Amino acid sequence: MDKKHYEYFKNIVGDENIFEDKAHLIAYSYDATREHFEPDAVIFPRHEEDISAILKHCNEYKIIIVPRGAGSGFTGGALPSEGGIVLALEKHMNKILEIDMKNMVAIVQPGVINMDLQKAVEEVGLFYPPDPASQDYSTIGGNVNENAGGMRAAKYGITKDYVMAIRAVLPNGDIIKAGKRTIKDVAGYNIAGILIASEGTLAVTTEVTMKLIPKPKLTKTAMGIFPSVKQAMEAVYKTMASGITPVAMEFLDNLTIRAVEQTFNKGLPTEAGAILVTDVDGNLEDDLDFQLNKIEEVFKENGCSEFKRAKDDKEAADLWFARRNASPALSVYGSKKLNEDVTVPRAVLPELLEKFYAIADKYSINIPCFGHTGDGNVHTNVMVDGSDPEQVKIAYEAIEEVFQATIDLGGTLSGEHGIGIAKAPYMKMAFTDEEMNLFNSIKMAFDPNNILNPHKMGLK
Amino acid sequence: MDKKHYEYFKNIVGDENIFEDKAHLIAYSYDATREHFEPDAVIFPRHEEDISAILKHCNEYKIIIVPRGAGSGFTGGALPSEGGIVLALEKHMNKILEIDMKNMVAIVQPGVINMDLQKAVEEVGLFYPPDPASQDYSTIGGNVNENAGGMRAAKYGITKDYVMAIRAVLPNGDIIKAGKRTIKDVAGYNIAGILIASEGTLAVTTEVTMKLIPKPKLTKTAMGIFPSVKQAMEAVYKTMASGITPVAMEFLDNLTIRAVEQTFNKGLPTEAGAILVTDVDGNLEDDLDFQLNKIEEVFKENGCSEFKRAKDDKEAADLWFARRNASPALSVYGSKKLNEDVTVPRAVLPELLEKFYAIADKYSINIPCFGHTGDGNVHTNVMVDGSDPEQVKIAYEAIEEVFQATIDLGGTLSGEHGIGIAKAPYMKMAFTDEEMNLFNSIKMAFDPNNILNPHKMGLK
Numbered sequence: 001m002d003k004k005h006y007e008y009f010k011n012i013v014g015d016e017n018i019f020e021d022k023a024h025l026i027a028y029s030y031d032a033t034r035e036h037f038e039p040d041a042v043i044f045p046r047h048e049e050d051i052s053a054i055l056k057h058c059n060e061y062k063i064i065i066v067p068r069g070a071g072s073g074f075t076g077g078a079l080p081s082e083g084g085i086v087l088a089l090e091k092h093m094n095k096i097l098e099i100d101m102k103n104m105v106a107i108v109q110p111g112v113i114n115m116d117l118q119k120a121v122e123e124v125g126l127f128y129p130p131d132p133a134s135q136d137y138s139t140i141g142g143n144v145n146e147n148a149g150g151m152r153a154a155k156y157g158i159t160k161d162y163v164m165a166i167r168a169v170l171p172n173g174d175i176i177k178a179g180k181r182t183i184k185d186v187a188g189y190n191i192a193g194i195l196i197a198s199e200g201t202l203a204v205t206t207e208v209t210m211k212l213i214p215k216p217k218l219t220k221t222a223m224g225i226f227p228s229v230k231q232a233m234e235a236v237y238k239t240m241a242s243g244i245t246p247v248a249m250e251f252l253d254n255l256t257i258r259a260v261e262q263t264f265n266k267g268l269p270t271e272a273g274a275i276l277v278t279d280v281d282g283n284l285e286d287d288l289d290f291q292l293n294k295i296e297e298v299f300k301e302n303g304c305s306e307f308k309r310a311k312d313d314k315e316a317a318d319l320w321f322a323r324r325n326a327s328p329a330l331s332v333y334g335s336k337k338l339n340e341d342v343t344v345p346r347a348v349l350p351e352l353l354e355k356f357y358a359i360a361d362k363y364s365i366n367i368p369c370f371g372h373t374g375d376g377n378v379h380t381n382v383m384v385d386g387s388d389p390e391q392v393k394i395a396y397e398a399i400e401e402v403f404q405a406t407i408d409l410g411g412t413l414s415g416e417h418g419i420g421i422a423k424a425p426y427m428k429m430a431f432t433d434e435e436m437n438l439f440n441s442i443k444m445a446f447d448p449n450n451i452l453n454p455h456k457m458g459l460k
Numbered sequence: 461m462d463k464k465h466y467e468y469f470k471n472i473v474g475d476e477n478i479f480e481d482k483a484h485l486i487a488y489s490y491d492a493t494r495e496h497f498e499p500d501a502v503i504f505p506r507h508e509e510d511i512s513a514i515l516k517h518c519n520e521y522k523i524i525i526v527p528r529g530a531g532s533g534f535t536g537g538a539l540p541s542e543g544g545i546v547l548a549l550e551k552h553m554n555k556i557l558e559i560d561m562k563n564m565v566a567i568v569q570p571g572v573i574n575m576d577l578q579k580a581v582e583e584v585g586l587f588y589p590p591d592p593a594s595q596d597y598s599t600i601g602g603n604v605n606e607n608a609g610g611m612r613a614a615k616y617g618i619t620k621d622y623v624m625a626i627r628a629v630l631p632n633g634d635i636i637k638a639g640k641r642t643i644k645d646v647a648g649y650n651i652a653g654i655l656i657a658s659e660g661t662l663a664v665t666t667e668v669t670m671k672l673i674p675k676p677k678l679t680k681t682a683m684g685i686f687p688s689v690k691q692a693m694e695a696v697y698k699t700m701a702s703g704i705t706p707v708a709m710e711f712l713d714n715l716t717i718r719a720v721e722q723t724f725n726k727g728l729p730t731e732a733g734a735i736l737v738t739d740v741d742g743n744l745e746d747d748l749d750f751q752l753n754k755i756e757e758v759f760k761e762n763g764c765s766e767f768k769r770a771k772d773d774k775e776a777a778d779l780w781f782a783r784r785n786a787s788p789a790l791s792v793y794g795s796k797k798l799n800e801d802v803t804v805p806r807a808v809l810p811e812l813l814e815k816f817y818a819i820a821d822k823y824s825i826n827i828p829c830f831g832h833t834g835d836g837n838v839h840t841n842v843m844v845d846g847s848d849p850e851q852v853k854i855a856y857e858a859i860e861e862v863f864q865a866t867i868d869l870g871g872t873l874s875g876e877h878g879i880g881i882a883k884a885p886y887m888k889m890a891f892t893d894e895e896m897n898l899f900n901s902i903k904m905a906f907d908p909n910n911i912l913n914p915h916k917m918g919l920k
Contacts, residue, residue: 102697102807125703147646158644161621174894181805183835184618184875186607186657187883187890188917189899193653197646214703237562243585243674243743283703287747345641347562375643415644430647434634439649445905457648
C-alpha cells in the first residue's frame with residue numbers, strides 16, 4: 001500500500017492495529033471456500049469512529065476495503081478478491097454490549113461469536129435461535145451480512161427474523177442507525193432490511209440489536225427411518241402442513257447414511273432411503289408429546305418403518321449423531337466436494353431430490369444430500385476425485401444442472417451461504433437483467449465509488 | 461391531463477379504466493387523514509403489463525403517479541399530494557391467486573382485502589396473523605407498503621414477517637420479482653425487505669407471496685384491572701419477559717375507560733387506572749391454562765385488583781368490547797383528535813405514559829391512550845375542540861412534544877401508520893441528515909425521475 005495511505009491509517013488506529021507483513025496478509029487471505037486472495041493491508045479498527053475515518057479516506061482515494069468477521073464463509077464474501085484493505089472486526093469489536101432482559105433484546109458488536117451470544121442469553125433464560133453450522137466460530141456481523149440460517153429455522157426462522165436494528169458506517173464514512181429496540185417501526189425506509197444479506201457490500205456493520213425470545217423449557221428428539229427418500233420428503237411437508245412446527249426437521253439420504261456408517265460404525269440402517277431427525281420444544285411435557293404423536297402419525301402414513309423417541313439427552317445426542325457428522329463423512333466419496341445450499345419450497349423436495357439423483361446418474365458421480373428439509377434447504381454435495389481434472393470439470397457441469405433444477409422448481413441458489421464470488425457466475429441463471437440492474441443501482445446508491453467489497457454477488 | 465397522455469393511457473387500459481370526471485377525482489382525493497388532493501386522472505390497471513406500460517410512459521414524460529389500495533391510510537401515503545395520476549389497484553387486481561396448502565403460502569394481488577385473505581386461509585386451517593384495525597377494508601398491497609401491524613403483533617409480528625416475495629413494477633416500467641416461495645433465500649439484495657414500508661415510493665406492488673402458519677386450535681381471553689397505569693405497564697413487560705408470549709396484550713387508560721363507559725354504559729371500572737385485555741392461543745387446553753395462570757400471577761404481583769377469564773366466546777367478546785370501541789368513544793373529549801401510533805421498547809411504557817400525561821397537564825388538554833402494549837405501540841390521542849383555532853394550535857404543539865418524548869425513550873414516530881405526508885414534518889426529529897440523505901439516495905436509485913409518489917416521508 002502507498003506509504004501515504006499507510007501512514008494515514010496508522011495515525012487513526014495506531015501502529016498495533018495495521019499490518020502489511022506477509023503473515024498477516026496470508027492469514028487474512030482465505031475463508032472456508034479454500035480460495036485465497038492476499039489483501040494489501042489488514043486493519044483492526046477499535047470502534048465505529050475508526051471505521052468512519054478509514055472509510056472516508058478510502059472513499060476519497062478510491063481504495064478498496066473488505067469487512068471481515070471470522071472468515072468462515074462458504075462463498076468468499078469476506079475475501080479481498082480485488083485486493084485492497086481487509087477491515088478485520090473480530091479483534092476489538094467483539095463485545096456483547098447489553099442484554100436487556102426487560103425488552104428481551106441483545107446489543108452486540110459485529111465480532112461477537114454466535115455461540116457466545118447464545119450462551120450469554122441462555123444463562124438469563126432467553127434464547128437466540130439462529131444456529132448456523134458455523135455457530136462455534138462465525139460472528140454475528142457475518143451472520144447478519146450473509147443472513148445465516150441453521151437447523152432451527154424450520155420453527156424459528158433465520159438471522160433476519162431477529163435483527164431489530166443495525167448501526168453501520170456507509171462507504172462515505174457517514175454513521176447511520178437503522179431500526180430501533182422496538183417490535184414495530186415504520187418510519188423511513190427499512191434500511192436494516194436491505195443491509196441484511198448484503199454481504200458487506202453496502203455498509204460496515206458496527207452494532208446489531210437482536211430480538212431474543214423466552215427459552216423454551218423442554219426439547220424432545222425423535223428419528224424416523226424411511227424406505228425411500230421420496231416418502232421421507234413427503235413426510236416433511238405433510239408434517240409442517242399438519243399444524244405442527246418442529247424446531248428442526250433434518251434429513252440424511254441413503255448415500256449420506258452409508259458414509260456416516262462407514263466412517264463411524266454406529267449401526268445406522270444402511271438400507272434406508274432416508275432418515276429424518278426432528279426436535280420439538282415447548283414449556284409443557286404434554287405439548288411435546290402432542291407434537292411428537294402427530295409427527296409419528298404423519299411419518300407412519302408416509303411409509304416410516306421405525307420411529308424412535310429419545311428418552312434422555314444421551315439418546316437424543318445419539319439420534320443426532322449421524323446428522324451432525326454427515327459433512328466430514330462424505331469424503332468417502334471423493335476428495336473434492338462441491339457443497340451447495342440450494343433451497344426450494346418444501347413441497348417440491350421429493351421432485352428436487354429425484355432430479356439431483358438423475359444428474360448424478362447422468363455423470364456417474366455421487367451426489368449425497370442432507371440438510372434442513374424443514375425449511376426446504378438441501379445441502380447438495382457433488383463429490384469427485386479432486387486430483388482428476390476431468391472429474392472436477394464434470395463436477396462443475398453437474399453443479400450448474402443442480403442450480404438449474406433448483407431454479408426450475410422455484411428455488412434459490414443459496415439458502416444460507418450467500419453468493420460472494422463462489423456463486424457469482426450463476427446469478428444470471430437466477431435473476432433477470434432488470435433485477436441485476438436494480439442490484440447495481442442500489443449498490444451505487446450506497447457506494448458510488450464502488451470501494452466496499454466490490455464485484456461480489458455478480459455486481460459490476 | 462394533456463390529451464396526448466390521456467389518449468396514450470386510454471389505449472393501454474381501455475376507455476372504461478381511465479377517468480378524469482369530477483366524481484372520480486373527488487372519490488380518489490382522500491384517505492383516512494381527512495386531507496384531500498384531487499389527482500389529474502384515475503387509472504384502473506387490469507394487470508401487471510398495464511402497470512408496466514403506464515409507468516414507462518410516466519417515466520419518459522415525468523408524470524407523477526401514485527399507487528393506491530383502499531385509501532384507508534392514516535398518514536396520506538396514497539394521496540396525490542403533488543397531483544398526477546392515481547393508479548387504483550382495488551378494482552381489477554384484487555384476486556387471491558393461490559393458497560398453497562403444501563407450502564403454507566398464499567399468493568395474492570395487491571388489491572385483496574386483508575380480511576378476505578384471513579377468511580380464505582382460515583377455511584383451510586391456515587392462519588394469516590397481521591390484523592390491522594382496518595382489516596375489514598384495507599388491502600394487502602397497502603398493508604405491505606405501510607408494513608401494517610395489529611393486535612396480534614405481540615406474538616405473531618407484523619406484515620413484514622409474512623412477506624416472502626413481492627412482484628413489482630419499477631418506475632421505469634421494469635418488472636421484477638423479489639424473493640421466493642422459500643423460507644430461506646440469500647441470493648441477491650433483499651429487495652422485498654426495502655419495498656416493505658416504502659409507502660409506494662419505490663415500486664408498484666403487483667403480487668405478494670405471503671407466509672401462512674397453522675391456525676392455532678384454541679384461544680382464551682382474560683382481562684386485568686389495575687389501580688394505576690404505571691402498574692399495568694409494568695405488568696405488560698414483566699409478562700412478556702416471564703416466558704409467556706400472549707397473542708395480544710392491549711390496554712386502555714383511565715380516560716379511555718371513562719369515555720367508553722360514558723358512551724356505551726357497560727359497567728366498566730371507571731376508577732381503574734388501566735385495563736389490560738389479553739388473548740393466549742395454542743393447541744392444548746392445558747397450555748392455554750398454563751399461560752393464563754402465569755399471566756394472572758404476574759398481573760397480581762403488579763397490583764392487578766381483579767383478573768377475569770372469559771368462559772366462552774360471548775364473555776370474551778364482552779372483555780374485548782371496551783378495547784374495540786375505544787377509538788370512536790374518545791369523541792367525548794373533543795371534536796378534533798390527533799391520533800398517533802408511537803412505539804417504544806416495552807419496558808419504558810410506564811415512563812412514556814407519565815410523560816404523555818405531563819404534556820396533557822401542561823396544555824390542560826386530554827390525551828387518552830390505548831393500544832398494543834404487548835409490542836410497545838401506544839395509540840396516543842390528543843383531543844381538543846376542533847372549532848377553536850387556539851386549541852388546534854395547542855394540539856399540534858402537544859403532538860410535537862409527544863413525538864419528542866417518544867424519541868427520547870428510544871421509540872419511533874410510527875409503529876404502524878407510516879409517515880406519508882402527515883408525519884413528514886417530524887422526520888427530522890427522528891433521523892439525522894446522513895440518514896435522510898441515504899433515504900433520498902435509495903429513492904433516486906429506484907426512481908431517478910422522482911415520478912412515483914414523490915415527496916412523501918419527508919423525501920426530496
